[in-house]
Each structure stands twice: as C-alpha cells, then as structure tokens.
C-alpha cells in the first residue's frame with residue numbers, strides 16, 4: 001500500500017481482504033470506518049477498492065467531484081456482457097443514452113395521470129392475484145416480480161403480459177438465474193487470473209449465454225414488432241409515442257435525418273437501454289415491496305395506522321390516485337422508512353474514477369473501484385438517532401407533514417442518481433395503498449414472525465418468507 005492511498009486494514013498477499021468480507025460486508029465496513037475514517041481502502045484480490053462513508057463524503061465525491069466519480073469501473077463480467085446502454089456504460093455514450101431515456105420517460109408522462117392509469121390497471125390485476133391466495137400462507141415473491149416487471153413492460157412496450165405468458169416468465173427466470181450466478185462470478189472481477197481456469201467454474205459463460213437468450217426470446221421480438229409497425233405506417237412522426245421503444249425509434253429517425261454525427265442513439269443501444277430499465281426497475285422494486293410487507297407484518301400498529309389513513313382519505317374500495325399522495329403522509333412515511341432501513345440498492349453499483357485523483361488528502365488511482373456506501377448515510381446514528389428501529393414517524397413533523405432529510409439517499413446522488421426514482425415512488429405508493437386497503441398482512445403462522453435477515457445480491461432483498469394476506473372483508 002503506497003503511503004498516500006486511503007488508509008485501511010492490513011491485507012493478505014494475492015487475495016487481499018476477500019476472506020474478511022461476508023456476503024453482506026456492511027457491518028465490517030462500520031467497524032473499519034470507526035478505525036480508519038470516512039474514506040478507507042481495501043484490496044479485493046488485486047483490485048484496490050476505495051470505500052466512501054457518510055453523507056458529506058459521498059456528496060463530496062458524487063456531486064462536487066462528479067466529473068471524476070461518475071464513471072463505472074472496468075470489470076471483467078460487466079464488460080463481457082455489455083458496455084452499452086446506461087447502467088454499465090461510461091463516457092459520452094452513457095451521457096447520451098441517459099439523457100435521451102430520461103427525456104423519453106418524461107415525455108411519456110412519468111409522474112402524471114396517463115402514466116398512473118397504466119400502473120393502476122396492473123395494481124388491480126395484482127390485487128386480484130393476491131386475493132386468489134385466499135389468506136392462505138404463501139410466498140408472494142414470484143407474483144410481485146411478475147407484477148413489478150409488468151409495469152416496466154407497459155412503459156417500454158406499451159403492453160402488459162398475462163401472469164402465465166411463457167416468454168415473459170422465461171425472461172424473468174433468466175434474470176433471477178443470472179443474479180444467482182453473479183455472486184460466484186464476482187470473484188473473477190477481483191482475481192482476474194481465475195478466468196483462465198478450464199470449464200465454466202464461475203459461470204461467466206452461462207451468464208453470457210443467458211443474456212443472449214433473454215434478448216432473443218423476449219426483448220428483440222418486442223423491438224422488432226415496433227419496427228415492423230412503424231414500417232407498416234402505424235406510427236407517424238406527428239403522433240405522440242405511447243411507449244418507450246416507439247419514442248426511441250422516432251429519436252433514431254430524427255438523429256439520422258439531422259445527420260447528427262456520430263450519434264449513439266441506435267438500435268443496438270436501444271436493446272441495452274431497454275434491458276437496463278427492465279432489470280434495474282424490476283429487482284429493486286420487488287425487493288422494496290417485499291421489505292415493506294415484511295416490516296408491516298412486524299409492525300401491526302403501523303399497518304393499522306396506514307389502513308386508517310387510507311380509509312379516511314380514499315375509502316375502502318376506490319383506487320388511489322396521484323392527488324391522494326399529499327393527504328397520505330403516514331403511508332408515504334412508511335414507504336420512506338422502508339427505503340431507508342432496507343437500503344435495497346446500497347451495495348449494488350460500483351463507481352470508478354476518470355483519472356488518478358486527489359480526494360480528501362488521499363490519492364485514488366485510475367483503476368480503483370469506488371464504493372459509495374449509501375447504508376452509511378441511511379443508518380448514520382448522528383442523523384437518525386435510532387437508525388436500526390423501524391419508525392415511519394421520523395419522516396413526519398409535529399403537524400403530520402413530511403420531513404425531507406438530505407441524508408435520505410436510497411437512490412444515490414449526482415449524475416448517476418437513479419433515473420427511475422419518480423417511477424419507483426409512484427409505483428410503491430399505489431401498491432402499498434392498494435395492498436393495505438384490501439388485505440391485512442400476517443405471519444404464515446400466528447406468533448412466528450418471519451426473519452428480517454436479508455440477502456446481499458444485485459439488491460439487498462429479504463430472505464424468502466411466507467405470509468398470509470387476509471382479505472379485509474373477511475375480518476370481523
């Protein structure tokens with residue numbers, strides 16, 4: 001370790017600190033932060049990893065030094081799958097894809113009633129699917145994934161799929177399978193020589209094969225359908241696009257017509273952008289909704305308060321709408337508190353540095369991985385007092401209004417901040433309101449609360465659990 005690198009614990013040759021880290025290293029990071037300060041460094045295998053802790057440091061890096069810290073690092077597995085689209089892309093191509101995508105999402109009415117109506121149609125199907133379980137003990141994760149991704153389907157493809165549509169289910173299964181494999185492949189990112197071992201011990205080939213199949217069985221046919229429709233004259237440039245792919249294809253035509261050279265708005269990037277929105281939007285929202293249900297089961301009084309607010313503001317049967325949000329601060333506070341305590345995206349996406357940089361008195365070399373630990377801000381006891389307790393009231397003032405806290409950063413900060421935040425907040429509001437309006441959530445067996453332990457993967461998700469969603473009408 002050269003003297004000007006951020007300080008850190010002593011490490012072993014070749015493997016560095018890998019043996020000291022669990023699947024969920026956040027507790028270990030808290031200990032090292034205490035010992036070495038807000039910016040410390042580790043070696044994961046041969047890669048230097050710089051860990052950023054606390055709101056001030058994360059903001060300093062991702063906002064004040066955004067030019068340096070907004071790139072993704074070079075990683076074996078992500079470079080193998082894609083260097084296009086948004087999530088794992090960097091440089092001018094990332095900038096253009098992100099900008100065009102956000103513009104399109106806005107033009108489609110993100111945050112407005114038109115967008116909301118499609119979402120509510122899906123929520124209503126979801127409530128029916130949960131109702132079919134008739135209050136029996138069940139694991140809702142599969143239905144939730146399908147419903148969450150159906151919302152993205154409405155936005156991207158302009159249609160939803162039945163819960164048993166084979167290619168849709170196959171696509172979702174392949175995403176799950178890849179997340180599972182990514183845990184072992186991750187090791188190759190840090191010990192690159194492992195990739196030369198024979199066979200497919202770390203599943204890199206399997207992941208690549210799955211990605212190709214995902215594109216072939218689901219995404220490419222959907223994109224092709226749009227291209228065929230447009231060629232057949234179903235869509236003209238004067239018409240308003242009503243889904244992401246149509247709007248993006250229109251943008252491609254515009255770029256070609258204006259001769260903007262060389263634009264990265266093309267069909268190849270469309271495929272990767274669509275794939276990114278799909279994967280990023282499905283997994284995060286599924287984990288968050290599962291955490292919300294889990295915390296409601298653990299906190300029946302919170303559930304009762306949410307139900308009372310829902311009954312008072314929208315009644316027992318009408319669906320929620322965007323205008324209800326301002327009057328339902330307790331439900332909103334419950335969602336915010338879950339986003340804070342569960343921190344589903346906290347360890348997911350690494351940053352890098354554009355070039356070797358000086359930061360807070362230390363040198364960060366060009367090939368370092370930078371980890372902004374959102375958890376360190378979301379669970380900072382100096383900010384929240386009792387961060388490990390689930391307490392929606394912390395987001396409410398004495399008049400019941402919502403309190404905004406700068407340190408609430410589950411969607412990260414700066415130029416890479418989640419572009420789906422608006423969609424996510426709206427979607428969670430509709431799902432949570434509708435679910436509590438129709439069901440009381442109880443443990444699978446009376447008196448046996450499901451575990452609050454989580455699994456750290458692409459997101460931080462609850463360990464599988466069963467529950468009972470008892471229809472409210474059936475209760476005394």
Ligand code: HEM
Pocket residue numbers: 086087088098152276277278280281282284285288344345346349350410411412413415416417418419420421423424
């Ligand atoms: C509760 C739900 C969600 C949470 C907690 C969440 C959180 C995050 C976080 C922490 C990042 C990493 C930012 C960084 O690199 O610093 C991210 C990136 C991203 N999210 Fe989300 N997200 C959610 C929902 C969504 C949805 C619904 C979409 C799409 C419709 C989406 C699309 C993306 C994309 C495309 C990126 C990559 C941005 C970039 O690299 O420029 N997310 N999200």
